[in-house]
Amino acid sequence: MGKKDQRQKENKKIQAVLHLLRKQAPLTLKQEKFCNDACVERFLEARGYNTKKAAKQLKNCLAWRDSIGTDHLIADEFPAELAEGVAYVAGHDDESRPVMIFRIKQDYQKFHSQKMFTRLLVFTLEVAIQTMEKCVEQFVLLFDASHFRSAAAFMNMLLATLKILADYYPGRLHKAFVIDPPSLFSYLWKGARPFVELCPLTMIVSSLDFEESLEFNDFISYPRAASLRLDPSFVPSTNKVGLCTSSRFSFTIAHHFDSLKPWYLTLKDTSTSKVGPTTASLSSFGPTISPLNVRSYSFTSPTTRGPYDNIGTVKKGFFPSTPMPRKTQTLDMSTIKHPRTPKPSFLRSPALFFKKDFQLTRTAKSRESFIPFLKFYRQTYDEMVYRSNMRPPLGGLISIISPQLMRGHMSVSQRF
Structure with missing residues (x-):
């Protein structure tokens, strides 16, 4: 009965949020489809089940989606990005969550506007949401920051991405990993963490820590020789x-x-x-x-x-x-005074409170959390495999053409 009562209360809150939205302005057919029970529940959970705050955030999300034009995003708008693998869905983890990889270079922001980057980000997020199963609601982000030379430039891109996820995709992010950031990024991130809503879900890892992974290295490991000793075998x-x-x-x-x-x-x-x-x-x-x-x-x-x-x-x-001289005195072992080991104190030393053990623990946790996603980061990018996961209308004209027509077209072109 407890779970049933709780579910009834959640349904009442969901209906209250939808009532506040319809009271301000009527919803279109696409907006009604977007504001399903699972979507409204994610906004409620993000705002502590406060109906007014959840309704306000959901209203801002609908207005933002109309300004971006999410219903008109297609793959034909990003041919260069899809060819180079700038942002794509690499696959699904063991929990069927889609894993997205962003390999954006620092020069990308020089030749493209912030709106163009936002549209690319939203397009990749929508493709990942389309590939989700019914019981899956979250995804994983991998930011490859090895192509950035400026820590401030990458920080601006990361903060903009996390803000979009927190405001317009609440409850969707499972984990976000920043791989090989610039050297000064850790100091900037330390100062920005208190002001980022999704900072607990964002981790920094280094690819150098996984170079000796046996899963991706096919060499045979031999034990190191401790010294130049002769092996009898x-x-x-x-x-x-x-x-x-x-x-x-x-x-x-x-x-x-x-x-x-x-x-x-x-x-x-x-x-x-x-x-x-x-x-x-x-x-x-x-x-x-x-x-x-x-x-x-x-x-x-x-x-x-x-x-x-x-x-x-x-x-x-x-x-x-x-000849060796003989011993004239016998050593009495009882007269030797051994140093006493101090007893452990109940109170810890004040200097121990200033140790950075939490940083080591955080680094170890980040490495362990990144191990299941290492295979997605190292696998090669295939544009056709990524395009095959796109459903109309996101896939563009290529997704509309059937595979039979595609194979027939390729065979005719190869003849000439």
Whole structure:
């Protein structure tokens, strides 16, 4: 009963808005078709279900649409824009919302008036609304700002677009992404955010953050080498590698030593062309160089690193002329005073309140929100695919001609 009562109240408010509109001036047939229940409900929701404010905004919207001439917009008015892909509907997301992409260059405003840009924007919005299903009411906007050099010029275009969406298309915008804006745009946007109605739905992202996306890069990712270590899996099965050119040293690779340096050098006589360690004693040919004594103990692996007593025994045969001194004092571990870790305080430091954690969180949220729409931003533009989504009269003369006539015309033209 609660939902039913709420729905009845909403219907009464919708009828009240329509009554105020008809009271001021009679509505035309096209205006009656435009002011359906879903449209009036979006205006009510945008104005906090205030009937007077919603009726006033809807009246201004109808007057603005008549001044723009939305009923007479066709694709033949924008041949260059459609050929270059300046503004188009790229497709639909997982929720069947149309995704529009605007790749407007900075020089476009030099050769076209603001009214021309507004008509192009409205034309693209109307095409997106035509492609919506019955249960879908919102769309997504992607602004490619990489072609702008001036942050102020792009800011003016963005604010004009968001104002049109807020005033004449309330409740239609799901999310808007600004991709690769100029360097100073973030500072201008920070100052303009409090005065923009749709600022919570507008996010700034960078395409450089998605260069390593596996969905669009067909390369195989290999793990990075942490150091120049020998991988035992690539070592041949033999334990001896080649003949050493020196007459005093031989180089041998073994698999049972430390994995960091599985090798050792042996001082021996190789005049008989023998490779590998021999059974000769260390007294005749010198000590054997192995991972246990070839490196400093500060850089050895944890497996070969042991207590200080073991170090003395290892170095005993390597330096016979300089014996290690014995320990005369024993270290009492109980006398060592370790630094105390301060207990966490309940009250946070005042300096933590000035950290910019919210900016990092906002950037991370923007990146996660933009991932589902990355494929639309990177896919190539096809004019014929975009024109196929246009319904009469927006499609112009090309949409009126049937596909059969189009194929027949192309086949006749190709003959000559």
